[in-house]
Amino acid sequence: MATTVFAADDKHVDAHVGETSDNEVYDGASSVDTITALVAEDHKHDIKLRTMSWQKAAWLLAGDQVCLAIMAQSWSLSVLGWVPGIITMLVAGALFWITSLTMHKFIMKHPQIKDICDFGYYAFGRSRIAYEFTGVMLLANNILLIGFHVLTGAKVLNTLSDHSMCTVIFSVIAMIMGIVMSLPRTLRHVSFMSMFSAAAMAIAILLFLVFVGIEDAPLYGYGGDYPTLGPVRTYAFPLPGTTWVACMNAVLNITFLWVPQILFPTFISEMERPQDFPKALAVLAAISGILFIVPPAIGFRYLGQYSTAPAFGSLGVVVYKKASFAFVIVPTLVIGVIYANVSAKFVYGRIMGKSRHAHSNTVLGWGVWGAVMVAIWVIAFVFAEIIPSMGDFLSLLGAAFDSFFGFIFFAVAYWQLFRGKGFFTSSFRSLMTVVHIFVMICGLFLLGPGLYAAVEAIMADYAGATRPAFSCKNLSL
Template identity: 40%
Template sequence: MATDPEKAAFKWTASAISTDGSDESLSVGLQISKESENEIKYRTCSWQKTAALLFSEYICLAMVSFPWSFSVLGLVPGVIVTVAVASSCLYTSLILGRFCMKHPEMRDICDIGQYLFGGSRLAYNLTAMMFILNNIFIQGLHVLTGSKYLNTMSNSAECTITFGVITSIICFLVSLPRTLNQMSGLGVFSAATMGIAVLLTMIFAGIQSEPFGFVEGVKPLVTAFPVAGTTYISGMSAFLNITYTLVGQATIPSFIAEMKNPKDFPKALWAIAIAEVITYSLCGAIVYHFVGNQYVTAPAFGSLQPVFKKIAFSFALPTIFFLGALYSSVSARFIFFRIFRDSHHRHSNTLLGWSTWIGIVAATWVGAWIIAEIIPFFSDMLSVMSSLFGMFIFWAMAYLTLYPGKSKWDGPLRSAETLMNYGFIVLGAYITVAGTYTSIESIIQSYQAQEVGGVFTCASNAL
């Protein structure tokens, strides 16, 4: 049970939050006050800890695929697309934050999906399915990268499938904490080490004598715009790689639902938005400049000479384990809360509660391992996730519910903003339809070109 000092601290926080008298603040304050009696408390994250979770989500493995995207799009379009998508994601995330603050009773994107579609239970279930699949795909990406790391670092004859199992088990153990507050410290460490990995990749790309796989007489080719013959499928795949890395809003409602004061969320969001534009653009441009079109890989560690590759890749290891665990935790929390809606198992240290939590987490990692074996290539998995689970339509609809009826056309600026959000709906539909087509076609072409050994293969996938 909570101690008296803990109860007092929670009640003081609830009182402080509700001083402005708004319905939203009163609702959050009531939730915190109710939790003061619980063994496991959820609304405990400060904005700094929420920022740490966001940093761990965005300073991630996918950013080392940016040099490959830049090699397809060209240097100039690559930077433009990065800034444009980042700006769009910042804006839509701010809209989503305002929506969540207006509706603090909503704990995840599935609650929002049901609300946006008129309370439809079908909308709730479909959103839940897509939400869980999105998170498991991201976990699968980390299982895939973990097996790549273990194959790259070792000369063992172990089967790649075994390395995937090892990665899944480690990630499963990291996923076990029940609250995001408990995971925020690991998030800081994950983001810091991933930042070092990216910095080292840029430095090593510049100081190495030539990229890995260099062919004598074939100097790295760097272009400002796409090279002649660039196909729609490859260009769309590069765009989706960038989009996936920046479109991480599906977890934002879950993060806000555990904040002590959700009104502080924009502080966390602006901190990560500024950092991601700078780091993504620099990583993409600098590494691409030194390795060129012929030698670039996704992830970019593969473009480095063996010693440099192993050093930089090793600093990404905490992110491989933690970020997948974060998505597993968010998925497990959603399922766990639905199983124990009003039960004391939801917020108490009971045998049934912990057994159920552990079982759900384990199930997500089994699913992730299966996906990693079915789609065993980095860039195409990013493209699939971006096209299937892009959420621009959701955030535009959230805006339209914040300004119902004629209020959305109240003045030139509001009207322009409304038109922009209708544009996001069109963009979201385009990404889903065209992106899914190009992603599947790219996967088919990868198998036809024998760029991968096949599904559930023991063949090494080392960089």
């Protein structure tokens, strides 16, 4: 069992923020012992959560990350140009790897962490305020993202059917499919779906690359139909007249793709051996390093200033567009399921606490789980219908939430890990300290100027024609 030291009068932390004393002492061996005890306790229940191998975790990570946002990166390159765009991608990838390892080290020190809210609780000195604040951000971020996937599902169905029905009906269809697919309680089951999700998105990307290479010219860009903006061309730096707000939103678009860590603590908490998470992370890093840079670069090469987000919209031949975009329906639903599962577990844990219904096959337990899941998808559906531009709101999410969940949280966690042990005791530790200072600066920059740019973009959209709430408007690419 875990090596644990308790003061006689210690008060235990609430069940949903860990089950250990404030004075619990961890070292490498005791952390492994704690994990063993947590797994053994979990396996006594009817519904066993801590069952994922690192291979299944890798599939889950790939299913979450191999997503439609990859196809928005050609647009980011068209705004920033080759040099700033590729540099931003490489820096974002390097910081993603480093901060994810820092997060894992911190969780290994506190293996009772179940989600990003617990992570915030411990990172900010066992602060209840940090826990509740992180909980609000978790739900806001995830529900808006689920709403984005509901809207994307409607966009796919619109495109494939040539807008044969009202868009709201397509959104309802996507929502119902999402609810049904979200019923499994464990991420191990969701990881099985993720295999098909990643494969479907890979096929969509491959078809896009083939089609964009063989077609004569793109269809259109945000500046006009081809050849309004002249022959397709690429450029090293932003074109003259490109605004700072446009550049900042392109950076946020890249950042949004590289910052999925809000889900990672929940993934790790359902692994049978959380210490193996770096293996799954290495698989994801290899996949991401290729897919996040190579397809967008090829897309920019052939679309140039006509790049749209997603890049499928710039394909000039309608049948090419439909053939490649059709496969996006699978990752759209599965990624929504992943975010819904993490969100529902947080809410469900707050409702059920440590009762037997929380981990047993009871009518009440499954009834509450189903009700929570339906509520999450319905709220997401409402957001999808009332927000005129989900793309701009994703930039807002990137600035407001990814600044914390991709940067600030992990800089603070690094400080907690090595506080009192020396931040410059070796050349490697010194380098990591400087990197994490830079991580904190990046987080604060996204939270400040980045948030300003996102709000400016939303205001500009509202100033023009906007999509009415619950509109039947055609959203086809």
